[in-house]
Amino acid sequence: MKPNYTVRHGALEGVETFLAVARRRSFRRAAAELGVTPSAVSQAVRGLEARLGAALFTRTTRSVGLTEAGQRFFDRAGPAFAELVAAGEVARDLGQRPAGLLRLSVPRGVVPLILEPVIGSFAQAYPEIELEIAASEEMVDLAAGGFDAGIRFGQFIAPDMVAVRLTPPFPFVVVASPDYLARHGRPERVEDLRGHACLRIRRSNGAIAHWSFVDGAERIEAAVSGPLIAHDYPTLLGAAIQGVGLAQAPRPLIRAPIADGKLESVLDDLAVMTPGVFLYHPGKRQMLPKLRAFIDHIKSAA
Template identity: 40%
Template structure:
């Protein structure tokens, strides 16, 4: 029996963790047929079937589950040993993949990324900006960035900035036509600019005050899938929008928008970098976190958290889970 190679074992672990030959091949940077060939060769050399395969799913067999359980700690120890040897500043190599929304990725590009790439030119930094909330482990990411309350409970989170607020805003022209709502339920008497989430669902607006939480499927004839466009629509007098405050602060400053229901819009945890806490931390991610900590004041200064302006209704980051 020929002995499996290290590449064969890494291929097996990738398929086992991603539960998909396509995603595992993308993660490893190889062609799917090459990955399938490697797994077949591994199964032939071991004389056991490691995966149940169908056209729709991939699942570990009992033998595959036992093998993964034995390999995981061994491979983590091996990776740690290699990183200890090669992980000195300037000599770090490999790929670091981070998933976040566009606001988060933009923050990294303006603060951490230039310094990190200068320190570690051998690291291939792969930043993916998307609106939907993904399983970073299943999708092959080393870390993710989302609002604090959207971070899964089994993840380790590192705050990137102070708390933020979501707020309801409307133009003075719109509010001249009807009284500003004083409680969330009053929104049912207004024209609201609704939001379509990346998942396809429509976002139900969430408010809270003194322990009371209200969730409303607001009425409206206009639905958008962009915070920036919702702000533009509100400026144009098309209704009330509910957006992260950083998107609206410029229009609040110059009076094109005013905030309503301000006392129903508490601050919530801001952006956090998060990663699995039950796995060996890759040297690249550890170096990235060290760079964040070194630039902490700069990151916090530029993080989207501008304070809410006091509203005076004038007369002429994404639902939290997916932002």
């Protein structure tokens, strides 16, 4: 038979009162310590004794002593209750000031774009916060994974999350290395992509992402093909820089390689706009000061 480890309702009721009486060896002094009446102390102890089924004190008109059951209960309940009090103080402390472990779930491509510029200044500003960055393309359940928040492209954030904008909207741009374009030519229309090696992303749900374009008011979803399927944008763009093929990626991620001459953009007039990058979390009521401090810091640094 499976043991029942459930704490009974009210199991801790009266324990603090019992411990005060046991320490003071006096109902009256315990009442003064707790700020209640002696009769309230007596009632709480009687209730505890009734639930335990054992007398905890021997009482005379002149003194109060512990029974054997009371002494054993005191020896074990005292340290346990002190731990509960300490745990409550730790929780209260984390609820009042920026401290503790802050865990974020972030796509790899967002780390250099959003986080690397602020990690140093954030660590300096909040030395009592430990920042943990889990770089993954998986759309994790924040609560189940023990994360305080996540960072994602806006179109992938569930509607029940509170979203905080970190970047303005930006286009998804098709890029390739100058060498690739010299060998294969520049596509001028979406239809031209059929003759090109197109590097693709597999989403966390297992689907291979289509390439998206906009022609006036018309949205176009193109099913392209090519020699590489990656699970993150850094891998995809690394292959594009090596001349493996064309890639479609968020403009902020390709700004540096374009400036360095490693990539060139094509089909710019057909680029589709996306909402941008957002930090998301379960809700304001559950936000601890450590997360509020991070949000304020990253927004001030933008």
